[in-house]
Amino acid sequence: MIQTLRKLWRNPGGLHLAENKDISTQCPSRQIPLAAQLVIPLLQHAGEKPKVVTNVNVGAYVYKGQTLAVAQSNNSVNVHATTSGTISAIELRPIAHPSGLHDLCVVLMPDGKDAWGDSRLPAYPNYTEIDPAILRQRVKDAGVVGMGGAVFPSAVKLNVRPDKPIRTLILNGAECEPYISCDDMLMREQAAEIVAGAQVMMHMVKPQECLIGVEDNKPYAIAAMQAAVDAAQDSRIQVVAVPTLYPSGGAKQLTFILTGKEVPSGGRSSDIGVVCNNVATARAIYHAVVHGEPSLSRYVTVTGNGIAQPCNLEVPFGTPISHLAAHAGGTTPQAKRWRMGGPMMGITLHDPAVPVVKAMNCLLINDELEHTQAAMPCIRCGRCTDACPTSLLPQQLYWFARAKEFDKAKAHHLSDCIECGCCEYVCPSHIPLVSYYRFAKAEIRAERTAKVKADLARERHEFHLERLERAKREKAEKLAKHKEQAQTTTDDSKKAAIQAALDRAKAKKAEAAAQTLSEDTTA
Amino acid sequence: MIASKPDVSTLMQQVLYALIPGTLLLVWFFGWGIITNWVLAIGFALLFEALMLKWRQRPIEPFLLDYSAVLTAWLLAVAMPAFSPWWLIAVAMLFAIVIGKHLYGGLGYNPFNPAMVGYAAMLVSYPVQMTIWPEPVAFSFAHIGADQAFQKVFWGINTGWDALSGATPLDAVKVSLGLNKTLDDIYATGQFGLLSGEAWAWINVAWLSGGLWLLQRKVISWHMPVALLISLGGMAMIFWLINPQIYASPLFHLFGGAAMLGAFFIITDPVSASTTPMGKLIYAAGIGLFTYIIRTWGGYPDAIAFAVLIMNMAVPLIDYYTQPRVYGTKRSWLG
Numbered sequence: 001m002i003q004t005l006r007k008l009w010r011n012p013g014g015l016h017l018a019e020n021k022d023i024s025t026q027c028p029s030r031q032i033p034l035a036a037q038l039v040i041p042l043l044q045h046a047g048e049k050p051k052v053v054t055n056v057n058v059g060a061y062v063y064k065g066q067t068l069a070v071a072q073s074n075n076s077v078n079v080h081a082t083t084s085g086t087i088s089a090i091e092l093r094p095i096a097h098p099s100g101l102h103d104l105c106v107v108l109m110p111d112g113k114d115a116w117g118d119s120r121l122p123a124y125p126n127y128t129e130i131d132p133a134i135l136r137q138r139v140k141d142a143g144v145v146g147m148g149g150a151v152f153p154s155a156v157k158l159n160v161r162p163d164k165p166i167r168t169l170i171l172n173g174a175e176c177e178p179y180i181s182c183d184d185m186l187m188r189e190q191a192a193e194i195v196a197g198a199q200v201m202m203h204m205v206k207p208q209e210c211l212i213g214v215e216d217n218k219p220y221a222i223a224a225m226q227a228a229v230d231a232a233q234d235s236r237i238q239v240v241a242v243p244t245l246y247p248s249g250g251a252k253q254l255t256f257i258l259t260g261k262e263v264p265s266g267g268r269s270s271d272i273g274v275v276c277n278n279v280a281t282a283r284a285i286y287h288a289v290v291h292g293e294p295s296l297s298r299y300v301t302v303t304g305n306g307i308a309q310p311c312n313l314e315v316p317f318g319t320p321i322s323h324l325a326a327h328a329g330g331t332t333p334q335a336k337r338w339r340m341g342g343p344m345m346g347i348t349l350h351d352p353a354v355p356v357v358k359a360m361n362c363l364l365i366n367d368e369l370e371h372t373q374a375a376m377p378c379i380r381c382g383r384c385t386d387a388c389p390t391s392l393l394p395q396q397l398y399w400f401a402r403a404k405e406f407d408k409a410k411a412h413h414l415s416d417c418i419e420c421g422c423c424e425y426v427c428p429s430h431i432p433l434v435s436y437y438r439f440a441k442a443e444i445r446a447e448r449t450a451k452v453k454a455d456l457a458r459e460r461h462e463f464h465l466e467r468l469e470r471a472k473r474e475k476a477e478k479l480a481k482h483k484e485q486a487q488t489t490t491d492d493s494k495k496a497a498i499q500a501a502l503d504r505a506k507a508k509k510a511e512a513a514a515q516t517l518s519e520d521t522t523a
Numbered sequence: 524m525i526a527s528k529p530d531v532s533t534l535m536q537q538v539l540y541a542l543i544p545g546t547l548l549l550v551w552f553f554g555w556g557i558i559t560n561w562v563l564a565i566g567f568a569l570l571f572e573a574l575m576l577k578w579r580q581r582p583i584e585p586f587l588l589d590y591s592a593v594l595t596a597w598l599l600a601v602a603m604p605a606f607s608p609w610w611l612i613a614v615a616m617l618f619a620i621v622i623g624k625h626l627y628g629g630l631g632y633n634p635f636n637p638a639m640v641g642y643a644a645m646l647v648s649y650p651v652q653m654t655i656w657p658e659p660v661a662f663s664f665a666h667i668g669a670d671q672a673f674q675k676v677f678w679g680i681n682t683g684w685d686a687l688s689g690a691t692p693l694d695a696v697k698v699s700l701g702l703n704k705t706l707d708d709i710y711a712t713g714q715f716g717l718l719s720g721e722a723w724a725w726i727n728v729a730w731l732s733g734g735l736w737l738l739q740r741k742v743i744s745w746h747m748p749v750a751l752l753i754s755l756g757g758m759a760m761i762f763w764l765i766n767p768q769i770y771a772s773p774l775f776h777l778f779g780g781a782a783m784l785g786a787f788f789i790i791t792d793p794v795s796a797s798t799t800p801m802g803k804l805i806y807a808a809g810i811g812l813f814t815y816i817i818r819t820w821g822g823y824p825d826a827i828a829f830a831v832l833i834m835n836m837a838v839p840l841i842d843y844y845t846q847p848r849v850y851g852t853k854r855s856w857l858g
Binding site: 012252256262263264265266267373374376377378379380381382385386389390391392393395396412413416425426428429430 | 531534589796800848850
């Protein structure tokens with residue numbers, strides 16, 4: 001049934017993992033009643049935090065889709081109320097962060113009406129007649145970000161530079177992490193909207209082809225997507241089944257598998273003529289452009305042996321994760337650990353009040369505890385090297401991170417690590433390798449920020465000195481000029497005065513002489 | 524995290540299992556001497572390991588149970604001559620565990636292969652004791668009783684031993700060649716059998732089978748064994764083709780000494796070996812090259828230990844220049 005007509009490329013490394021996806025795909029996805037309280041974080045994306053708009057205050061009534069906060073830069077998007085109700089607080093609340101960080105959130109008490117009011121944006125059903133720049137602005141206004149987990153503002157990705165034309169638009173339906181099935185269910189149930197979203201994006205980036213990459217462990221999704229593509233009768237779009245091998249769902253990995261091209265280190269996929277977006281992002285773009293609806297909800301997989309009825313739910317952003325668990329049959333005695341994302345790349349959550357955000361594809365509740373086995377010394381066995389999909393030397397990076405030799409870590413391409421966790425998974429010494437890389441990356445970032453700051457300060461200081469110097473120099477120059485001028489002026493005026501006096505004397509003399517002469521003549 | 528995966532002690536255990544067939548054959552041919560080696564080596568290794576861990580204030584139990592010290596001891600036990608005196612084993616283990624391993628920081632930190640540090644130190648210090656093996660006789664228990672073995676190992680009493688002791692094939696060939704004999708003459712004595720001395724050939728086949736099992740279990744990767752055997756066999760082939768009267772055949776080199784033990788069990792010690800795929804090939808090929816050079820033109824008949832130590836020194840350099848090309852970066856000159 002699954003056929004691949006295209007040539008596919010094989011990534012190095014990777015792992016065959018126990019998938020555990022079936023447990024959450026037994027029933028169709030569903031919606032659940034609104035929670036009593038929604039906590040909407042302002043920062044749900046990579047980039048700058050948007051600013052709360054003036055008429056959003058505690059006590060204010062907001063409609064569904066109403067803008068709560070506005071992007072302040074290109075690297076940001078708007079944030080919206082995900083249902084109608086009253087704002088009860090704008091304050092710091094715990095958010096989905098591994099360290100249990102608090103961040104600014106708008107707390108919304110739903111009125112149950114789920115009323116849009118007039119907060120829908122103008123719909124563009126005939127978007128092909130509209131300038132892509134306007135559509136990009138729409139995508140940004142609608143708060144659409146990459147829903148594969150990286151939550152990068154989509155408008156930035158869709159901004160094609162004229163010198164870097166896009167050849168291939170990739171829709172990422174590979175979803176390789178164990179347990180997660182939200183993209184699978186989305187593709188099964190909303191294939192037509194995903195394809196329509198792909199067409200909107202194609203209008204914006206003008207690629208020659210659109211490849212929808214789906215791991216071949218999702219036969220129903222592949223069939224549904226294929227049917228939707230056939231129905232759309234768009235010959236540019238092709239559904240491609242890719243072999244199931246973690247982490248094929250990484251954007252860089254999928255790009256290579258489908259095109260044989262590598263995103264340059266430190267560069268962007270547009271450098272090689274590729275734009276890669278998650279299938280859920282495509283659907284959000286479709287809603288934003290064709291229906292004028294902001295990004296308000298997403299499919300979330302609620303799964304793990306800590307959950308009585310694992311399933312997929314379509315949930316408004318801001319819903320507390322405890323509400324999800326309650327509507328997935330409740331928790332079981334195995335509910336020891338709550339995690340956002342999959343077992344490989346996810347983060348552990350410490351508060352059941354944490355809200356669902358745009359990055360949350362999965363709520364994994366199970367009894368696995370982190371690092372139950374004590375780490376043993378690295379024996380350089382190289383299993384991590386074999387597993388690394390980026391061809392890094394994880395064991396070397398580990399030494400450098402441990403020894404804080406960050407220059408060496410940089411030289412060994414630490415920045416190209418995608419933190420997929422393959423190395424950590426195969427490590428026979430149970431070393432939490434990814435944590436070491438995150439630590440080293442953070443230190444390098446901090447170092448760079450400090451350096452930029454120091455450079456700026458030095459520049460400012462040098463500029464200040466130079467300004468003082470210049471002021472001094474200019475003053476001296478002015479004085480000198482003044483003096484010189486004064487000098488010349490005095491000399492000239494003296495001469496002139498003397499000359500004038502002489503002239504006057506001469507004239508007087510001449511006058512006197514003339515008078516005498518005339519007197520003589522008269523006499 | 525998701526499924527069970529091998530941990531360090533499981534890996535080490537599998538290497539130990541793979542050593543069993545070769546060790547049993549050694550026992551078959553040399554009898555009690557291998558058993559005393561084995562018991563003494565492991566005993567001293569665990570003793571030194573525990574003492575060092577205690578001295579270095581490390582947890583003792585998890586490190587003893589990682590089996591790395593046992594593996595070092597086992598490798599030395601099968602590499603040292605049968606009926607080695609107890610003090611020779613003790614000093615060898617002292618060098619391996621204390622100096623070769625813990626003085627560098629313990630498991631994972633030692634730049635040199637501990638077993639080879641112990642072996643080389645003994646070879647340099649006690650060349651006589653280290654090169655005299657008993658003649659291999661099938662089922663040697665019958666020939667030398669336990670009481671005789673203990674007398675030899677613990678009190679150094681020789682009771683009619685000299686008639687039974689002899690050189691290993693590599694040593695015999697080396698000495699005979701030094702006496703200007705040709706290989707034909709040497710083989711004509713009939714002491715070497717088909718390949719290189721029948722007992723040694725069988726033992727090497729046993730190491731090889733254990734090694735293949737490790738490959739099949741993916742405990743070790745193919746890079747190092749293949750590179751070593753090709754490099755050693757290739758060198759032997761070249762010179763053997765040039766003059767088969769002076770240079771022993773590739774089969775002799777591969778099956779007459781410690782080539783198989785070295786290829787699958789010694790050089791594959793990950794801690795002291797190169798860790799990049801290309802580096803593994805270079806590292807092992809270098810060991811093969813040095814093994815041939817030292818065996819043929821050097822002062823010692825078996826040379827794996829020195830070759831390993833030489834290449835251990837080169838590992839940081841090899842690793843640096845054989846980094847694989849990272850996704851999205853330009854290809855470097857190697858790797």
